[in-house]
Amino acid sequence: MEIIFNKSKKGKNSYAVPQWKGKDYQLDGRYTGNTSLLLPDVGESELVRHYVNLSKKNFCVDENMYPLGSCTMKYNPKINEKLASDPGFTSLHPHCDCESSQGALKIIYELEEYLKKITGMKGVTLLPAAGSHGELTGVMLIKKHFEKTGENRDTIIIPDSAHGTNPASVAMCGFKLKEVKSTPEGDVDIKSLEGMIDKNTAGMMLTSPGTTGLFDRNIKKIAKMLHDNGSLFYGDGANLNATLGKARFADMGFDIMHMNLHKTFSTPHGGGGPGAGPVAVVESMVKYLPVPRVVKKGGQYSFETDFPDTIGRIHSFAGNFLIYLRAYVYIRLLGASGLKDVSETAVLNANYLLALLKDEYNWPIKRRCMHEFIINDKGFPSGITTDHISKRILDYGFHAPTVFFPLIVEHSMMIEPTETENRETLEKFADVMITIKKEAFETPAIVLDAPHNTPIRRADVVQAARTPVLKWE
Amino acid sequence: MKYTLLNNDDKALMLKKIGVSKIDDLFADLPQDILLDKLDGLPEPVSEMEIHDILKSESCKNCSSRMFLGAGAYNHYIPAVVDDIASRSEFYTAYTPYQPEVSQGTLTAVFEFQTYMCRLTGMDVTNASMYDGATSLAEAVMMSARSSRKDKVLVSRAVNPIYREVLSTYAWAAGLKVAEIPLKGLTTDFSAVKKLCDDETGAVVIQSPNFFGCIEEPDAESGFTALKEEKKLDLIYTVTEALSLGFLKSPAERGADIVCGEAQSFGSPVSFGGPMLGFISAKERFTRKIPGRLIGLTVDSDGNKVFALTLQAREQHIRREKATSNICSNEGILAVKAAVYLGAAGPQLGKLGKLNHNTASYLRESLLSAGFSSISDEPFFNEFMLRNGKSGFDSAAAGAGFDPGKYYPEFRDCTLFCATETDTMQSIDNFIEKIKSGSVWK
Numbered sequence: 001m002e003i004i005f006n007k008s009k010k011g012k013n014s015y016a017v018p019q020w021k022g023k024d025y026q027l028d029g030r031y032t033g034n035t036s037l038l039l040p041d042v043g044e045s046e047l048v049r050h051y052v053n054l055s056k057k058n059f060c061v062d063e064n065m066y067p068l069g070s071c072t073m074k075y076n077p078k079i080n081e082k083l084a085s086d087p088g089f090t091s092l093h094p095h096c097d098c099e100s101s102q103g104a105l106k107i108i109y110e111l112e113e114y115l116k117k118i119t120g121m122k123g124v125t126l127l128p129a130a131g132s133h134g135e136l137t138g139v140m141l142i143k144k145h146f147e148k149t150g151e152n153r154d155t156i157i158i159p160d161s162a163h164g165t166n167p168a169s170v171a172m173c174g175f176k177l178k179e180v181k182s183t184p185e186g187d188v189d190i191k192s193l194e195g196m197i198d199k200n201t202a203g204m205m206l207t208s209p210g211t212t213g214l215f216d217r218n219i220k221k222i223a224k225m226l227h228d229n230g231s232l233f234y235g236d237g238a239n240l241n242a243t244l245g246k247a248r249f250a251d252m253g254f255d256i257m258h259m260n261l262h263k264t265f266s267t268p269h270g271g272g273g274p275g276a277g278p279v280a281v282v283e284s285m286v287k288y289l290p291v292p293r294v295v296k297k298g299g300q301y302s303f304e305t306d307f308p309d310t311i312g313r314i315h316s317f318a319g320n321f322l323i324y325l326r327a328y329v330y331i332r333l334l335g336a337s338g339l340k341d342v343s344e345t346a347v348l349n350a351n352y353l354l355a356l357l358k359d360e361y362n363w364p365i366k367r368r369c370m371h372e373f374i375i376n377d378k379g380f381p382s383g384i385t386t387d388h389i390s391k392r393i394l395d396y397g398f399h400a401p402t403v404f405f406p407l408i409v410e411h412s413m414m415i416e417p418t419e420t421e422n423r424e425t426l427e428k429f430a431d432v433m434i435t436i437k438k439e440a441f442e443t444p445a446i447v448l449d450a451p452h453n454t455p456i457r458r459a460d461v462v463q464a465a466r467t468p469v470l471k472w473e
Numbered sequence: 474m475k476y477t478l479l480n481n482d483d484k485a486l487m488l489k490k491i492g493v494s495k496i497d498d499l500f501a502d503l504p505q506d507i508l509l510d511k512l513d514g515l516p517e518p519v520s521e522m523e524i525h526d527i528l529k530s531e532s533c534k535n536c537s538s539r540m541f542l543g544a545g546a547y548n549h550y551i552p553a554v555v556d557d558i559a560s561r562s563e564f565y566t567a568y569t570p571y572q573p574e575v576s577q578g579t580l581t582a583v584f585e586f587q588t589y590m591c592r593l594t595g596m597d598v599t600n601a602s603m604y605d606g607a608t609s610l611a612e613a614v615m616m617s618a619r620s621s622r623k624d625k626v627l628v629s630r631a632v633n634p635i636y637r638e639v640l641s642t643y644a645w646a647a648g649l650k651v652a653e654i655p656l657k658g659l660t661t662d663f664s665a666v667k668k669l670c671d672d673e674t675g676a677v678v679i680q681s682p683n684f685f686g687c688i689e690e691p692d693a694e695s696g697f698t699a700l701k702e703e704k705k706l707d708l709i710y711t712v713t714e715a716l717s718l719g720f721l722k723s724p725a726e727r728g729a730d731i732v733c734g735e736a737q738s739f740g741s742p743v744s745f746g747g748p749m750l751g752f753i754s755a756k757e758r759f760t761r762k763i764p765g766r767l768i769g770l771t772v773d774s775d776g777n778k779v780f781a782l783t784l785q786a787r788e789q790h791i792r793r794e795k796a797t798s799n800i801c802s803n804e805g806i807l808a809v810k811a812a813v814y815l816g817a818a819g820p821q822l823g824k825l826g827k828l829n830h831n832t833a834s835y836l837r838e839s840l841l842s843a844g845f846s847s848i849s850d851e852p853f854f855n856e857f858m859l860r861n862g863k864s865g866f867d868s869a870a871a872g873a874g875f876d877p878g879k880y881y882p883e884f885r886d887c888t889l890f891c892a893t894e895t896d897t898m899q900s901i902d903n904f905i906e907k908i909k910s911g912s913v914w915k
Contacts, residue, residue, distance in 0.1 A: 001577075001581070001777060001778040001779055001780070002581070003581060003584070003585060004585055004812070004816050005585070005588065013819035013820055013821060015552070015817055015818050015819060015821045016821075017821050017824045017825050017828055017894070018828065018894060020827075020828050020831045020832070021898065022831065022835050022898055023831075023834075023835070024831060025830060025831050025834035025835070027830060027852055028852060030722075031688050031690075031721055031722060031852055032720060032721055032722065033722060034593065034595075034718060034719060034720070034721065034722060034723045034726075034823075035595075035722075035723065035726065036591075036592055036593075036594075036595040036723050036725060036726075037592055037593060037718075037719060037723070037822075037823070038592055039589070039592070039719075039815060039816075039818070039819045039820055039822055040816060040819055041819055041820050042816060042819060044552075044554055044817065047554060047813065047816045047817060048554060048557070048558070050816075051558040051561075051578075051582065051813060052558070052561070054577065054578040054581050054582060055558075055561045055563035055564055055578045056563065056578070057575075057576075057577035057578045057581075058563040058564060058567050058575065058576055058577070058578030058579055059567060059572070059575035059576065060562055060563045060564075060565075060566040060567040061562075061566040061567070061568075062562040062563070062566045063563075066568065068568055068571070071568055073568055074476070075476050076562075076565075076566055077474075077476060079521050079524065079525065081560065081565075082525075083524070083525065083528045085556070085560075086528065086529070086532045087532075088529075088531075088532025088533060088535045089532050089535065089744065089745065090742035090743070090744050091548070091742055091743065092535045092743065092744070092745040093539055093542050093546060093548070093743050093745075094545075094546050094743060094745050094746030094747075095539075095542055095544055095545075095546070095875055096539045096542065097539070097869055100535065100539065101534075101535050101745065102534045102535070103530075103531035103532055103533065103534030103535045104531070104535055104745050106531060106534070107528075107531060113514075114515055117512055117513065117514040117515055118512060118515075129604035129605065129608070129747065129748070129804075130604060130800070130801065130802035130803070131801065131802060132789070132799045132800055132801045132802065133604060133608070133800075135799065136646075136799055139646075140642070140646050143646060163789075163790070164788070164789035164790040164791065164792070164793045164796065164801075165789050165790075165799045165801050167789075167793040167794035168789035168792070168793060168794060168796040168798065168799035169799040170794060171794040171795070171796070171799075172615070172643075172646065172647055172798070172799055173646040173647065174646065174647055174648045177794050214502065215500075215502040215503055216502075217502050219504065220504050243503070245509070245511075245512050246500065246503075246508060246509060247500075247503055247507045247508055247509060248507070248509070248512075251504075251507035252504070252507060262802065266476075268562075268565045268566050268806075269565075269566070269567065269568045269569070269802070269805075270564070270565050270567075270804075270805045270806030270807075270809075271564055271565070271567040271568070271569070271570065271576075271578075271579035271582075271583075271805040271806055271809065272568075272569045272570070272579065272583070272601060272602075272766065272802065272803050272804075272805025272806075272808075273569075273602070273748075273802040273803040273804045273805045273806070273807075274604075274747075274748035274802070274803075274804045274805070274806070274807065275802040290642070311642055311645075311646075312638055312639075312641060312642035312645070313607070313635060313638040313639045313642055314608070314639060314642055314643075315604065315605060315607060315608065315639065315746075315747070316545060316546075316605040316606050316607040316608075316633075316635055316636065316639070316735065316746065316747075316749055317545075317546070317605070317635075317745070317746020317747055317749070318745065318746050318747060319746075319747050320604075320747040320748040321744055321745040321746060321747045321748075322744050322745075322747065322748060323747070323748060325528075329524050329528065331515065332516060332518070332519055332524050332527070333474035333475075333518060333519060333520075333521065333524055334474065334475060334518055335515055335516065335517050335518030335519075336511050336512040336513075336515040337511065337518065338474065338475045338518050339512065339515075340509075340511065340512070341475055341477055342475075342477065344496045345477040345479055347496070347499045347500065348479070348484065348487055348488070348491075348496055348499065349479075349487075351487075351491045351499055352487040352490060352491060354491075355487075355490045355491045355492070356490070367502070368491075368493075368499060368501070368502075370499075370502075390572070391572075391574065394572060394574055394575050399568075399572065399575065400571075400572050402571075405790070419476070419477045420476050420477065420478065421478065422478035422479065422483075423478075423479060423483045423486070423487065449774070451574050454574040454575050455574070455575065455577055456573070456574055456577055456773045456775075456777060456779045457574070457773040457774040457775045457777070458574060458773055458774040459573040459574060459771055459772075459773050459779050459780075459781040460771045460772050460773065460774070460781075461573070461771065461781050461782075461783065463771045463772060464769040464770070464771035464781045464783040465769070465783050465784055465785070465786070468760060468767070468769050468783055468784055469769055469770035469771075470584075470587055470597075470598050470599075470760070470767055470768070470769050470770075470783075471584075471587050471588040471591045471592075471597075471598070471599070472584070472585070472588040
């Protein structure tokens, strides 16, 4: 372990703060002097070596396939990065006048228009800074809607296969949660759902396609059941990569949805963020969207905040501008045909990889997948689980799939190759998976003790939680 | 332009292996009547060179020459080393570090960020970042409410008005009550807290330096400190100009229980307001209640010290509706930038703060001599508000400062100015000349 605080030695830092040649304005000593402040004293070359060496201990999508299911780790085009670092955008102050930011406002306006076309929705906000922020915003829209109609609906239905952010977003808005089961075939259990929808049902959240990588075959029926009851249908667009340019969420029957620009629209994930989670809605929900909104009048763009039914503000400024700028670039580069090619190739890649693995690994839900699929450790020698398999994958230079999620499949490995992998890489990954299975039977210790070739050996996460050390002392 | 890699032979071979004849067969589970031939209404695809030119022409329409503008986003010089490190694709094309064995780069840098923020705020624990300052405040309030089981929070009118709007959106959704603490001059009227505080009140929110740039100091006469003890109130201390932390007394020394806000000043540009770098730091008793990711120290199977995500039982992917928040993605690469920035500035951070204070003080003094008048003499860091001169000052025409009138009708004839190390004495003198020439007055 290397940490910058260990490299500190008095007198090495020579960061030059410009000389102030004017009067020295004294601030009363009772306001100044942070006594807990101990910053490391290192030189610039040491700093660079420290972080360059650290960077080498990171796996990244520029290195190899990153098949983390539902995270859509596709290649991030370099032109995105170049344009997002243009000083005309980076140095633009969020409080500057709209006249001085027409270029940025135009990008926001046009991207909203593009996302409307892509989703079939009538209104879009780019303000949410991440997918979960989009979900929260969407659930707030549901709350606002029923506040305005005067109906006291306090429940939202979520499938047992949902991302944890769905129930957490619902709870943050004070709604009660009802969990609907999935069938063994991975669809929402329509019978159970029928019994759950009542006058208290504000809405239902559904990931489409689901976290099992399967498209719900009753989607229009579910939409109708909800709409007949006056309830709203929320679409979690985390897996939009499966249907991009091929089908629109509005046509599936959703009223509200969010997208993850850092998944579907190629913006990098930054080792945790920032993302962007735009929300799109049908006509009747537009009035509730958060502010500020970009309005175009007579060829001029401006931020407007005066919308009486809005849920209000949800961000310090206007969301993650530099992130959605990258998504704008991506959409312009690909156009309608390129976007459709994305989903078709993503689905083809996933199905091909599934075809290579389905006879070797347990395949719990035997349906053709969309952009991702689930296998698990059933049939492995006792004691060797998904956990060990995922660590062994790291030894072969690939990232592990999403593991132990969704919760409805025991010891799930959710694999999403994305459209930016070539056929040879998919085959190499399949070979690795098959080799690991062989190892599990022939030389189980290698799998049990994995990883061996990574920058560190298996981290003890139990100990990390038992005695948390969360800062350097 | 496209980034897919299959040729027709690949596709044919793959479809054959799958056992279907065409790609559309893979979309058989979708209602067939919604499948599109082609999306309508999108522009035709362009080449990389064309999009480069299109965006360049848009970026040129942005004239970001407005001076002395802060109010929640701050222009600071970013040492070259920051972007050089952060633009390594090992950092920016990685996902959340779920597999610690191949993520020590991100984990170490963000653990360093957590440490830096603890040292700067004087708190015990800092999370791996939040979306931005406003949502970090909303989440801090919700964390406090969960902990105290009280549903009312008092918020100073001197807290950034946009943050207060975001807080009120979150509070409306969560069923929390927000009441406003009035101003006394340009700082919080701490003596008013007692009257506002009832049995349901669990926290008090202030910002320091506050929205007007003034340093907040609960004075002894207000009785606030005693009241805070008696009622077990959490003092939530918001910071929007993180650079002040290197120069002023720490929030902990001022009685903070939770510190939240914006750390964009540490290595990230203003970026039209996003991405920003929210953070929450808190006392140890909040460790298991804090939202978002936390990185902790542990060992690997060889016994070496390593880092890993920890205390995940707080988080949505484990705890679902009982989680401390729904946050998942945060602002990871900005936290890495902040760590590199703070490593670069190191012990000079205080000196940089001092330069900010001197520059802003010089600007203030110059403006006073040019016809502006003082509202109060509260101490400030690098931002301050003045009353415009008799005939009025047009901040838009001058291309300088922030007009607070929209949020504070009582300060309609005032301007909020900010000066940082990026403003030189010469640029200030030039601006003052412009003011004296009269062209920026209504």
